[in-house]
Amino acid sequence: MILHIKYMVSLCCKTLVQAILDEYDIPYKSIELGEIELKSAISDEKRAELKRALLKSGHELMDDRKAVMIEKIKGAVISMIREPNEELILKVKHSDYLSKKLDYDYTYMANLFSEVTGVTIEHFIIAHKIERVKELLLYDELNLTQIAESLNYSSVSHLSSQFKKVTGLTPTFYKQLKNKKRTILEDVGKI
Template sequence: MKLFIKYMVSNRCKMAVKSVLKQLGLRYTTVDLGEAEIEEDISNELQDLLKRRLDESGLELMDDKRAIVIEKIKNVIVEMIHHAEELPKIKNSEYLSEKLEFDYTYLANLFSEATGTTIEHYIILHKIERVKELLLYDELSLSEIANSMNYSSAAHLSNQFKKITGLTPTFFKQLKHKKRIALEDIH
């Protein structure tokens, strides 16, 4: 039985889900961002208990089909930007359509309607958070970061960074209190 879980954006979330499943005696085959596959169907009572336990961990068991698709979009974006070795070299729209096996127009309309923002803006917010992380590591030049994040140039990255954060990447690096946003708080 496949379960769809909202707000799963990190390995820590995956560990929390595994822990809850184990506590409830549910055997799972896989736990990935946004979903878990358990070996058996569960009763309504056990499903309610699972829902409560996940809520206590800041996660949410989903059953609405549209909400599930929206969460899958978010998870593919998080995986693509924060966990992949490198960003895909194809358009974001093509990548999402291929990964989710839906027409991009449908995905974009559904996402915008439900979240009040576009998929592209959501991707930009995540890219900027990843850029902040890379700037803090101080291992790559701005040009190398721009290249790794599929920006056309360091100038393009700088302009987008300033538009989103209000700061230049150079000034951000100099700040004593670096302001990063937790992945689960990016909307």
């Protein structure tokens, strides 16, 4: 049995959800971003307990098919940016990557995403890429060329112009700021 969890977008979220499952003695096979695979079906009473516990932790058990699809898209985008793999290194288009990963037509996903969130998938991807650039600039382990390459930008100038368009600052100026403002991962891409 698979359950879908809203706002489960980081390793910390996975750890928190795992603790909740353990606390309520709900056996599971795996926990992924936005998704839990249970070993067996649970009673309505257990499901209600889990739903309440997840809400207290800032997560939500989802039943709506559209909401589940939106969370799958968000999870795939976040994974694509935060955990790049060989497909991205080969410069696969975002639309192709998402279609293959989620096994849905990209046009369907893009229309649904825009309809439900009010933001395009591409805008959501850009917002997350810029947040990742900010994070990598904070770590100061990679130079701008390496960051551009790791996030599949065609060039440093493309990264810089997109960064400036979104933040109003150049990456170099941002890096020099003392109080760097980052957005909470769950809020990235919201208007």
